[in-house]
Amino acid sequence: MRPLLAVGARLQGSQLSVQALTRLCSVYVFLLASWADTDRLPAVALQGALLAIPYTLLEALVGRPLSAGLVPTDWHVESWAGRVTAATLAPVAVVGYLCATVALPDTGAADRLILLAPVLLQLPLEAFFWATAGTRTPRRANLVPQLTAVGTLLGGAVFVALDLRVDVVAVPAQVAVLAWVLLRRPAAAPAAVRPGLRRGLGVGSVYCVAAAVDLSYTVTLPSVAGAVAGPVAVVVLRAMDLVFGPFHVVLSASVREDVVAGRRGRWRTGTRALTVVALVAVSAVVLASGPLRALVAPDLATVGVGVIALYCGYKALLTAATWLSTRHMVWAAPRRYLVSAVGSRVVAFGGLAASALWVTGVAGLVGQLLVAEALVVCWFLARMRPWAAEVPVAEPARDRDVVPTGGGAGP
Numbered sequence: 001m002r003p004l005l006a007v008g009a010r011l012q013g014s015q016l017s018v019q020a021l022t023r024l025c026s027v028y029v030f031l032l033a034s035w036a037d038t039d040r041l042p043a044v045a046l047q048g049a050l051l052a053i054p055y056t057l058l059e060a061l062v063g064r065p066l067s068a069g070l071v072p073t074d075w076h077v078e079s080w081a082g083r084v085t086a087a088t089l090a091p092v093a094v095v096g097y098l099c100a101t102v103a104l105p106d107t108g109a110a111d112r113l114i115l116l117a118p119v120l121l122q123l124p125l126e127a128f129f130w131a132t133a134g135t136r137t138p139r140r141a142n143l144v145p146q147l148t149a150v151g152t153l154l155g156g157a158v159f160v161a162l163d164l165r166v167d168v169v170a171v172p173a174q175v176a177v178l179a180w181v182l183l184r185r186p187a188a189a190p191a192a193v194r195p196g197l198r199r200g201l202g203v204g205s206v207y208c209v210a211a212a213v214d215l216s217y218t219v220t221l222p223s224v225a226g227a228v229a230g231p232v233a234v235v236v237l238r239a240m241d242l243v244f245g246p247f248h249v250v251l252s253a254s255v256r257e258d259v260v261a262g263r264r265g266r267w268r269t270g271t272r273a274l275t276v277v278a279l280v281a282v283s284a285v286v287l288a289s290g291p292l293r294a295l296v297a298p299d300l301a302t303v304g305v306g307v308i309a310l311y312c313g314y315k316a317l318l319t320a321a322t323w324l325s326t327r328h329m330v331w332a333a334p335r336r337y338l339v340s341a342v343g344s345r346v347v348a349f350g351g352l353a354a355s356a357l358w359v360t361g362v363a364g365l366v367g368q369l370l371v372a373e374a375l376v377v378c379w380f381l382a383r384m385r386p387w388a389a390e391v392p393v394a395e396p397a398r399d400r401d402v403v404p405t406g407g408g409a410g411p
Helices: 002-012 015-036 038-050 052-067 077-103 109-135 138-161 171-183 197-229 231-243 245-264 270-288 290-296 298-302 305-331 334-358 362-383 385-389
Strands: none
Touching: 002 015, 002 138, 015 038, 015 138, 015 245, 015 270, 038 052, 038 077, 038 109, 052 077, 052 109, 052 197, 052 245, 052 305, 077 109, 077 197, 109 138, 109 171, 138 171, 138 245, 197 231, 197 334, 197 362, 231 245, 231 270, 231 290, 231 298, 231 305, 231 362, 245 270, 245 305, 270 290, 270 305, 290 298, 305 334, 305 362, 334 362, 362 385
16 A cells, blocks of 8 residues: 555656646546537637646746746745736736637627636636745645646536536636635745736746747647648648647656756656657557557548658657757746747748648648758757856745745645
């Protein structure tokens, strides 16, 4: 029993469990809507896409400045994170409402606002996760998303049994965890500094711009794929993305661990090794199993094994580029990282522009993605060479349960 408890404790403290539970929760809510609330399935699908906004936005504005050591040690981190959250609520609500209006024109105003409730509640939860990771222990911070996900999974059965709308199935768990976090907040130290809104947003503005550029490429890729290679290309890219789902869970966990650890992070970690294993395993299975490809999508079964192999190579290069980008963010000055991040997307967008001129099928599109990602890896390697010239920045105290001067404490 003791070894099992030890394994459970290690999993609870890892980002792997956080990412797995979060993605499982997303799939679970989608399936609930598909089985029991089909009228709201489009709303749930859109909601799943909109939830990427709080995850990305708060990591950029709170998590990455903490990771890069840009937050002064005398700041009260939870107060700063709370003010950043308050500043993002209105913009996220406006963007989400406009997206719902465009994507679901037949829904009423009340339904659109209800759809946005889980998205807006996720903003303070993400902020408290990063604030806790920056001032206390990752294990303690992980409780915020883990309890939210478990509460949503348990609440789903209740919602279906009571015939309640599935697009708010996460709200009770989100509210409960948020209340728990707020009730356990300690009083601020007398000498703690509560930064003004402009200064608080400023430390993460560079990372926010970089994240926005990344999101724009993610949104543009399927559109360009459909335009240059037809609808089959869109289906193939989406199907392969689903097949590589287990790999994406581990890759996301490795990136979050890097951001949480900051400059204390190491290149060789168990999660990074597991990412490589997952990449190789998924690649081998999808290359060897034609029936699996046909099961996922009939269009995926029609493309050749060579195209699948190119896509697997693209995922390998994407993994390397993701890790290099994260480590560069941690160690580089913000402006230098912004140039690097935008430059990498310029290379990627340049590849898409070139594909519009010469690509005629799925094979050409995947080949272009592989070449462009190889250039991105070379770009980051070249940008990371002057690491030794960077001036280290003092980062807040971490990995302890005592609130540091100017720091907040989580749940």
